[in-house]
Amino acid sequence: MRPQTFARLFCSLAALSQSADAASPPPTFFSHPDIHQPALVFDLLSSSHSSNVSPEGLRAEHIQREVKRARSKRSRFDVRADPSMETRQSGQSSSNPTDKIQSLGFLGNTYNFPLNLSSDPSQLVFVQIDTGSSDLWVVSASCATQSCRSDGVLKYDETRSGSFRPLTIEAQNGQVANATSNQTQTSTGLALRSEKHAPLRRGSSSMESHPRILSPFALDAAIGQANGSGVSVPFSITYDDRSSATGVLAVENFTMSDLSVTNQVFGLVNVTDVTLGQQGISGVLGLGFPRGSVISRSLINFQDQLKDARDTPIVMSLLQGTNVSYPLFGLALNRTGGRSTFGAVDPYILDTPAKRGQVEWHDVVPFPSGNTGLASNSSFNKDAEALGSYLSWTIRLTGAGVGGNAAELRPTYSEVGDHPLAVLDSGTSSLLGPASGVESIFSKIRNSRHVGNGQFVVPCDTQDRMYFSFGGRNLTLLPDDYIIGPASGQPFLCFAWPAASAPSSDGVDWVLGTPFLRSVYSIYSIGIDGAEAPKIGLYPLRQPANATASDVIFAPEPTESLSAYLMNSATVIASTLPNTLVPLVAPTSVPYAFANATFTPSIGLIPTAGAGASTYQPRITAATGDSSIPVIANDTTPLPVPSNPASNFGQQNGSSRILDIAGSVLSSTLFAFVMGMAVTLVSIG
Numbered sequence: 001m002r003p004q005t006f007a008r009l010f011c012s013l014a015a016l017s018q019s020a021d022a023a024s025p026p027p028t029f030f031s032h033p034d035i036h037q038p039a040l041v042f043d044l045l046s047s048s049h050s051s052n053v054s055p056e057g058l059r060a061e062h063i064q065r066e067v068k069r070a071r072s073k074r075s076r077f078d079v080r081a082d083p084s085m086e087t088r089q090s091g092q093s094s095s096n097p098t099d100k101i102q103s104l105g106f107l108g109n110t111y112n113f114p115l116n117l118s119s120d121p122s123q124l125v126f127v128q129i130d131t132g133s134s135d136l137w138v139v140s141a142s143c144a145t146q147s148c149r150s151d152g153v154l155k156y157d158e159t160r161s162g163s164f165r166p167l168t169i170e171a172q173n174g175q176v177a178n179a180t181s182n183q184t185q186t187s188t189g190l191a192l193r194s195e196k197h198a199p200l201r202r203g204s205s206s207m208e209s210h211p212r213i214l215s216p217f218a219l220d221a222a223i224g225q226a227n228g229s230g231v232s233v234p235f236s237i238t239y240d241d242r243s244s245a246t247g248v249l250a251v252e253n254f255t256m257s258d259l260s261v262t263n264q265v266f267g268l269v270n271v272t273d274v275t276l277g278q279q280g281i282s283g284v285l286g287l288g289f290p291r292g293s294v295i296s297r298s299l300i301n302f303q304d305q306l307k308d309a310r311d312t313p314i315v316m317s318l319l320q321g322t323n324v325s326y327p328l329f330g331l332a333l334n335r336t337g338g339r340s341t342f343g344a345v346d347p348y349i350l351d352t353p354a355k356r357g358q359v360e361w362h363d364v365v366p367f368p369s370g371n372t373g374l375a376s377n378s379s380f381n382k383d384a385e386a387l388g389s390y391l392s393w394t395i396r397l398t399g400a401g402v403g404g405n406a407a408e409l410r411p412t413y414s415e416v417g418d419h420p421l422a423v424l425d426s427g428t429s430s431l432l433g434p435a436s437g438v439e440s441i442f443s444k445i446r447n448s449r450h451v452g453n454g455q456f457v458v459p460c461d462t463q464d465r466m467y468f469s470f471g472g473r474n475l476t477l478l479p480d481d482y483i484i485g486p487a488s489g490q491p492f493l494c495f496a497w498p499a500a501s502a503p504s505s506d507g508v509d510w511v512l513g514t515p516f517l518r519s520v521y522s523i524y525s526i527g528i529d530g531a532e533a534p535k536i537g538l539y540p541l542r543q544p545a546n547a548t549a550s551d552v553i554f555a556p557e558p559t560e561s562l563s564a565y566l567m568n569s570a571t572v573i574a575s576t577l578p579n580t581l582v583p584l585v586a587p588t589s590v591p592y593a594f595a596n597a598t599f600t601p602s603i604g605l606i607p608t609a610g611a612g613a614s615t616y617q618p619r620i621t622a623a624t625g626d627s628s629i630p631v632i633a634n635d636t637t638p639l640p641v642p643s644n645p646a647s648n649f650g651q652q653n654g655s656s657r658i659l660d661i662a663g664s665v666l667s668s669t670l671f672a673f674v675m676g677m678a679v680t681l682v683s684i685g
Helices: 003-015 057-074 294-298 300-305 314-321 353-357 383-387 437-440 559-568 645-649 670-674
Strands: 100-107 110-117 123-130 134-139 179-181 232-238 244-256 259-272 283-286 330-334 338-342 360-363 393-395 401-403 421-424 433-434 449-452 453-459 465-467 474-477 483-486 492-498 499-501 510-513 518-523 535-540
Touching: 123 134, 134 244, 232 259, 232 294, 244 314, 259 294, 259 314, 294 300, 294 383, 300 383, 314 330, 360 393, 401 437, 433 437, 437 449, 437 453, 437 499, 453 499, 474 535, 483 559
Parallel strands: 123 283, 134 259, 179 232, 421 510, 433 499
Antiparallel strands: 100 110, 100 338, 110 123, 110 244, 134 283, 232 244, 244 259, 330 338, 330 518, 360 535, 393 421, 401 465, 433 510, 449 453, 453 492, 465 474, 483 492, 518 535
């Protein structure tokens, strides 16, 4: 490291400090004329739970600069550049025209996917890709709430569609299905709450949340009372920040990447306070399993009335109902966008058999089912049989650390086994873990410290790689993957991921969002009925896949690239750091949700229904070394991202993620803390 290279930025950061309480002046490091001025200074030790600065006010001065900066950014390493710009090598490829590769949009720190509804005429919307949830919902043209009125939000007009129909259920003894995920008990039936520690996501207060993994007391079919026949099925999701999306279940034809899915059930939303315009989206595309779906669970008892309607998550409908080469999808994410594939892997990354053989495959974790404390006809005692044992894209985390120094990891609940569980979640720009594991990771970074509410800071000149392992190679993140940005009060210290989160009753301790997912190419195989378990494939993008030497795997990030990140992408976090050490106190864990389960499946459980058709021949037969996985033809051009009108209204990358950690850290005071630093977390992705 050359100190003179850092001199310019830190000098500038010091000048931006709004705090009179900074413990010491920063070193005279380098300056940058375009660094953002903090709009607000917030004392981390304050007990306030609110801010008098509105999210709209916080965003105002940063919108145009962040959009221009994000669009003009180019990668600092070849491995970070959009792989579509790389020179391709020849290799075995698929000639199946059904296999598709689609470019992804990136706005408001959210990866969005173009989706067409109806065919008469086709209507374009953009939806957030979310591997951490399982439901598809889209806002209706009838939605008149503030969020729906945001500039650039595309709304679906069902009155213009010749293929749209509402989903109706015949009343049986006065009962109808009600697709809900909320926080209350109803007088007419059971609407069990969503208990998640997933990052808050999509809310009117700029917080963001989503249902991640079901527990026995998370999502269930609420049974209401109705008279007559042909009753519409209400759809409602209430998030942890009390923002919500409500409407009805409906059936429509969709086109994803030129692939058609007919008669798909989705949530048609007409009332919501979920942020839409900031992210340039009209809804959410959940890519998880049926058992994790509010819609699928709510319709368990009404399958005979669905006729030709598909109530499985739409990605499952697509992979099961089209002639793709293999029942999988892949995500290649970068700081300006990315690509998704369906049916085969990305030829711009895995262009040779050798590279495809270097993908590490990991079995997705199945979850226990049944509850001895509930009635036998409860949907929780029927959901696994009807929908399968898999809930989300969760795998075992066997190791983590910094620079080759292993952290101590242990699961919150011994029932999950020897290793903690981690969910891969493209719907959040955070990394989260239990207090003990997070603290152990940061103990490996010199001069790092906890500054309150589960958040840590590190020296901004930290060059050490962080890593996560799932039973194979150590997958590394560079500092500019896990560093969020400098603290305004002490600009030589930078906030960093992961943040400590409260225990989740489903047993999933770790949430690995886009900071991790950008460091790997991730592949999601839904499995094959009767033949192959669901699996996640990971290919490293921050280190050579064939590297075995520690000095290569854990090579420090070059000073030049870290400097470029701090100057061009990191944003000052308006905060006043405490001058004393702040202990990290682990919260008391809640009871394990599956303690009374009637069935606990083993890892590698073969699905009997709901996966890829049994006509597929299993190809993922080894953890590594299997190069037979199909790849999209090398001469295939990714389908482009259509123009998103939200990009014309001053949206910024990061604006929708400014409260990404609010629902996940150790105390509710983090909401106040994050509100304090909201404007400056625009580049945490």
